[in-house]
Every structure is written in C-alpha cells, then in structure tokens.
Amino acid sequence: MAGESVTDHYARVGRLAPRILELAAAATGGARPSAADLAAFDQLHPRGREATDEVADLVEWRGLARFLDLGCGLGGPARYLAETRGVPAVGIDLTESFCADARALAEATGTEAVFACADATRLPFADASFPLVLTQAASMNIPDKAALYREVARVLAPGGRFLLHDVQLGPAEAPRFPVPWASEPANSHLLPPAAIRGLIEAAGLACRRWDDRTAEVRAGIEAQRRRAAELKAAGRELPPGAHTLQGPEFREMAANLARNLAEGRIVVTTGLFERPA
Numbered sequence: 001m002a003g004e005s006v007t008d009h010y011a012r013v014g015r016l017a018p019r020i021l022e023l024a025a026a027a028t029g030g031a032r033p034s035a036a037d038l039a040a041f042d043q044l045h046p047r048g049r050e051a052t053d054e055v056a057d058l059v060e061w062r063g064l065a066r067f068l069d070l071g072c073g074l075g076g077p078a079r080y081l082a083e084t085r086g087v088p089a090v091g092i093d094l095t096e097s098f099c100a101d102a103r104a105l106a107e108a109t110g111t112e113a114v115f116a117c118a119d120a121t122r123l124p125f126a127d128a129s130f131p132l133v134l135t136q137a138a139s140m141n142i143p144d145k146a147a148l149y150r151e152v153a154r155v156l157a158p159g160g161r162f163l164l165h166d167v168q169l170g171p172a173e174a175p176r177f178p179v180p181w182a183s184e185p186a187n188s189h190l191l192p193p194a195a196i197r198g199l200i201e202a203a204g205l206a207c208r209r210w211d212d213r214t215a216e217v218r219a220g221i222e223a224q225r226r227r228a229a230e231l232k233a234a235g236r237e238l239p240p241g242a243h244t245l246q247g248p249e250f251r252e253m254a255a256n257l258a259r260n261l262a263e264g265r266i267v268v269t270t271g272l273f274e275r276p277a
C-alpha cells in the first residue's frame with residue numbers, strides 16, 4: 001500500500017492472538033497450548049522454528065538469567081526459546097498490535113516472557129543488562145543499522161553474545177516487491193552481508209560465526225511447494241500456518257520472496273558475535 005509505515009505494514013492483519021489460539025486448540029484438542037504448539041503460526045521468518053533452533057544452538061543457554069529478542073513480532077521465537085531453553089525472554093517490537101498479541105500468547109501458554117513496544121535503535125534498557133541478544137528478520141525494516149548495532153553492543157554484558165538471522169541484499173539486481181517485510185521499497189532497508197557484518201564489528205562486537213543460509217531457505221521453500229502440489233493432487237490443502245494469517249496479499253509476497261532468493265536478489269545469513277569481556 002503506497003505511503004504505509006513499517007508498523008502499518010505489519011498491523012494491517014489486525015490482532016492475531018485469538019485466531020492463533022483457535023487454530024492451536026484444534027491441534028491440541030482444547031488443552032492449554034505450549035509455546036511450541038503455536039510455532040507453526042507465530043514465527044514470522046523463513047523456515048520458522050527450524051531456523052530459530054539452528055541459530056539458538058550456536059550458543060550455550062544454561063545459566064543465562066534472561067535474553068532479549070529485538071523486533072520480536074508476535075513473540076513466537078522468544079516464547080519458544082524461553083520454554084525450550086528454560087531462559088526468561090524479553091521481547092521488544094515497534095508494532096503495538098504485535099506486542100499486545102505477544103503478551104496475550106505468553107499468558108495463554110504460561111511462558112516466562114515479557115514484551116514491550118519500543119524501537120530497536122533506542123532501547124529502554126540499561127547498559128550491559130543482557131547476556132544474550134537475538135534478532136531475526138527485523139533489520140530489513142531498520143534504516144539506521146549503525147544505531148541498531150550500537151544499541152545491541154550497549155545493552156550486552158561484557159562477554160555477552162549476539163545472535164542474528166537476517167534477510168540481506170544479494171549480489172543481483174534490486175528485489176521484487178511486495179515482499180513479506182515490505183509492500184514497497186520505501187520500507188525495505190537491505191544491505192549486503194559484508195556491510196552488515198562491518199557495522200556490527202564497528203559497534204565493538206567480534207564475529208564468531210557468519211553463515212550463508214540461502215540454500216537451506218530455498219530448499220525449504222521447494223519442499224513446501226512440492227508438498228502443496230502433492231496435497232492438491234489428492235484434493236487437499238496445506239495445513240494452516242503463519243502464511244494463512246497474513247492476508248490474501250501474502251501469496252504474492254511469498255512468491256516474490258522465493259523469486260528474489262532464486263535470482264540472487266536477496267540472501268539469508270546467520271551470525272554469532274561476542275562483546276569482548
């Protein structure tokens with residue numbers, strides 16, 4: 001939609017928590033859902049829970065007092081990690097309706113997770129207050145990435161870790177729009193992987209891992225496409241998931257995501273950084 005802001009873009013789908021709980025209840029037979037039971041619906045990034053596990057497994061979680069998820073969306077990854085790693089979560093997001101949904105879903109699942117509406121480039125936290133900061137699929141909407149990574153470095157405790165899982169600019173031409181994170185180019189702020197890594201290092205963090213995940217994302221999309229075709233041949237449809245909740249326009253966004261990946265217009269990277277002790 002022309003002239004929409006980043007938060008208009010995400011808030012266009014309205015409140016999602018009631019619908020997510022309804023869909024999860026069908027799967028759990030009405031029993032209280034765990035955070036993992038909601039993972040098919042509330043992880044708004046390529047490869048969902050699988051990618052969250054992959055990036056989370058880059059660090060040791062035992063003994064951490066809490067962690068911070070920047071641009072947490074509906075809070076799905078934060079709740080899932082709080083539940084499966086046993087570490088309380090703090091999530092912040094710019095979109096108010098997502099923060100309200102994140103809180104409602106934390107209450108419904110009984111997860112130890114708190115959510116606040118805030119800008120990742122101006123964090124409402126004290127210096128050195130988190131041993132672990134995570135961000136997935138949010139930097140694409142953030143123009144001032146130097147400020148974002150300065151804030152990550154500021155709130156990280158000495159020796160703390162920063163995990164990143166991001167869509168970034170590929171070597172080919174400009175991406176096709178709309179995409180899941182922006183209806184139009186004005187809200188998309190992609191940089192090439194080397195530029196992102198340079199900004200994080202310039203903020204004072206040391207790179208420990210930097211991995212291109214584009215092939216895995218492409219394979220995941222292809223597997224999903226094959227499964228949908230098999231089901232269609234059998235007169236059935238893919239089960240509901242995050243894609244079902246994102247409105248009718250999401251079909252074109254997802255198709256452009258797949259084409260942008262296939263054509264080298266975007267790439268997906270995971271990274272692990274450390275604040276020197």
Ligand SMILES: C[S@@+](CC[C@H](N)C(=O)[O-])C[C@H]1O[C@@H](n2cnc3c(N)ncnc32)[C@H](O)[C@@H]1O
Pocket residue numbers: 006007010042043044045070071072073074075076077092093094095098118119120121135136137138141142180181
């Ligand atoms: C594609 S969603 C990903 C959500 C979540 N990280 C996940 O993987 O499920 C991107 C999120 O980034 C948030 N966002 C964009 N710019 C932000 C900013 N400056 N500060 C905080 N959140 C932001 C959006 O509101 C949106 O919820």
